[in-house]
Amino acid sequence: MADIAGTTAGSAPEAYEAPQAPDSVPDFPMPRAARCPFDPPPALKELQEKAIQEGAPLTRVRLWDGSTPWLVTRYAEQRALLADPRVSADFTRPGYPNRAPRSEGGGGLGFILMDDPEHARLRRMVTAPFAIKRVEAMRPAVQKIVDDLIDDMLAGPNPVDLVEAFALPVPSLVICELLGVPYADHDFFQHNTKIMINRVSAPEERAAAVQELAGYLGRLVGERLADPTDDLLSGLAERVGAGELTHRQAAETAVLLLVAGHETTANMIALGTATLLEHPDQLALLRESDDPKLVAGAVEELLRYLNITHTGRSRAVTEDIEIAGQTVRAGEGLIVPNEIGNRDPEVFPDPDRLDLRRDARRHVAFGFGVHQCLGQPLARMELQVVYGTLYRRIPTLRLATGIENVPFKHDGFVYGVHELPVAW
Amino acid sequence: MSMRVELDEPKCVASGQCVMAAPEVFDQRDEDGIAILLEERPGEELLDGVRDAVAVCPAVAIRLVEQ
Numbered sequence: 165m166a167d168i169a170g171t172t173a174g175s176a177p178e179a180y181e182a183p184q185a186p187d188s189v190p191d192f193p194m195p196r197a198a199r200c201p202f203d204p205p206p207a208l209k210e211l212q213e214k215a216i217q218e219g220a221p222l223t224r225v226r227l228w229d230g231s232t233p234w235l236v237t238r239y240a241e242q243r244a245l246l247a248d249p250r251v252s253a254d255f256t257r258p259g260y261p262n263r264a265p266r267s268e269g270g271g272g273l274g275f276i277l278m279d280d281p282e283h284a285r286l287r288r289m290v291t292a293p294f295a296i297k298r299v300e301a302m303r304p305a306v307q308k309i310v311d312d313l314i315d316d317m318l319a320g321p322n323p324v325d326l327v328e329a330f331a332l333p334v335p336s337l338v339i340c341e342l343l344g345v346p347y348a349d350h351d352f353f354q355h356n357t358k359i360m361i362n363r364v365s366a367p368e369e370r371a372a373a374v375q376e377l378a379g380y381l382g383r384l385v386g387e388r389l390a391d392p393t394d395d396l397l398s399g400l401a402e403r404v405g406a407g408e409l410t411h412r413q414a415a416e417t418a419v420l421l422l423v424a425g426h427e428t429t430a431n432m433i434a435l436g437t438a439t440l441l442e443h444p445d446q447l448a449l450l451r452e453s454d455d456p457k458l459v460a461g462a463v464e465e466l467l468r469y470l471n472i473t474h475t476g477r478s479r480a481v482t483e484d485i486e487i488a489g490q491t492v493r494a495g496e497g498l499i500v501p502n503e504i505g506n507r508d509p510e511v512f513p514d515p516d517r518l519d520l521r522r523d524a525r526r527h528v529a530f531g532f533g534v535h536q537c538l539g540q541p542l543a544r545m546e547l548q549v550v551y552g553t554l555y556r557r558i559p560t561l562r563l564a565t566g567i568e569n570v571p572f573k574h575d576g577f578v579y580g581v582h583e584l585p586v587a588w
Numbered sequence: 589m590s591m592r593v594e595l596d597e598p599k600c601v602a603s604g605q606c607v608m609a610a611p612e613v614f615d616q617r618d619e620d621g622i623a624i625l626l627e628e629r630p631g632e633e634l635l636d637g638v639r640d641a642v643a644v645c646p647a648v649a650i651r652l653v654e655q
Binding site for chain 1: 646
């Protein structure tokens with residue numbers, strides 16, 4: 165999510181540029197192969213293979229603006245650098261990779277673009293509801309949401325778009341409940357989220373979408389200041405009242421939680437289903453088992469395999485770092501594409517095979533380091549309920565079109581499908 | 589030789605991954621989800637879970653040291 169926000173505010177900092185022949189540096193990001201929509205771009209995997217062969221896991225890539233940050237290709241260095249305090253998530257730092265043109269004066273997404281200690285202070289204000297026990301306590305309510313939506317689907321038109329009928333409503337309803345946002349406003353926030361996370365949105369358009377959401381959530385925080393309940397927005401309002409948080413910071417935090425809370429999980433539900441329908445032997449495992457361990461393992465493997473945050477995490481280096489025999493200088497940028505970290509054959513044998521029974525728990529689909537996804541326990545639980553329920557309730561579920569006709573989100577900061585026509 | 593768990597609490601980012609890996613050894617504070625160490629010297633049967641916790645902790649805040 166950080167890369168989205170990094171494109172909406174401030175002006176481009178001066179980046180350190182290493183001397184290198186322009187034509188030897190590959191452009192980034194790279195396109196996926198149309199026939200392998202579930203795999204990372206072939207050119208990206210080739211860079212990783214070359215890096216493993218040559219023992220040089222960091223290699224330069226060229227961005228749209230001509231800058232040439234380091235691409236971190238292997239799992240081990242990805243984890244090491246994302247957890248290194250000399251690596252900054254602050255997009256105003258020199259060398260921070262700009263992933264798209266920026267607009268002036270746009271709003272950010274709060275603490276995901278900050279470093280500790282301020283990052284930790286702000287993050288800790290919203291971590292409590294995502295604790296394992298709190299999330300587990302929500303499981304029956306999520307199960308009911310999933311069951312009710314499946315009932316509606318079965319009673320409605322067939323075929324149907326799974327994204328609209330199921331994949332988007334499930335996490336939207338859950339995060340609305342947690343935050344205290346009225347679900348009736350879902351068209352408004354889903355629409356603005358789509359603009360935010362589309363990497364071809366114009367900078368002004370993206371900044372306007374962030375402003376719309378921040379204004380909306382800022383108003384809700386204001387209402388809770390006057391009339392608190394037990395939801396997360398009220399918790400933020402209380403911090404504002406106590407002077408620990410500005411109203412603006414509370415709104416930005418709420419934007420982050422609302423956007424990240426529904427869009428990413430929705431993509432995992434729809435893209436995960438498309439993947440399973442194309443891997444019938446793996447789908448059969450979920451359809452024929454009610455073992456929670458198998459379902460939990462399937463969630464981890466699908467997170468590893470699909471790694472929907474597919475544009476690489478952006479970071480700036482604040483002090484020289486020696487790593488794997490290479491030197492990264494202060495003021496240089498890093499791009500960490502976790503989708504190939506999760507396909508690193510040194511960590512995950514036969515990495516391009518989807519194997520729901522493998523132990524994939526060490527994947528980096530949620531990132532790594534202090535910025536690792538805050539909502540991951542909730543995302544995991546939602547996906548466990550969904551993958552453990554949908555295919556058992558609708559065992560004849562199938563694609564209502566050829567996979568080649570499914571519109572994949574090649575244009576998004578977060579990967580997924582725009583629509584998934586299914587029948588049963 | 590016994591094994592001791594060390595938790596560097598200020599580094600914790602409340603991901604809860606240790607609780608998932610070794611619920612007998614770790615818990616989380618109610619107010620902010622920061623990890624709590626329940627068993628500083630867990631029995632042999634719990635060590636695999638602790639090793640998993642060490643491996644998945646995003647903040648590298650957990651260590652398992654020989655005594």
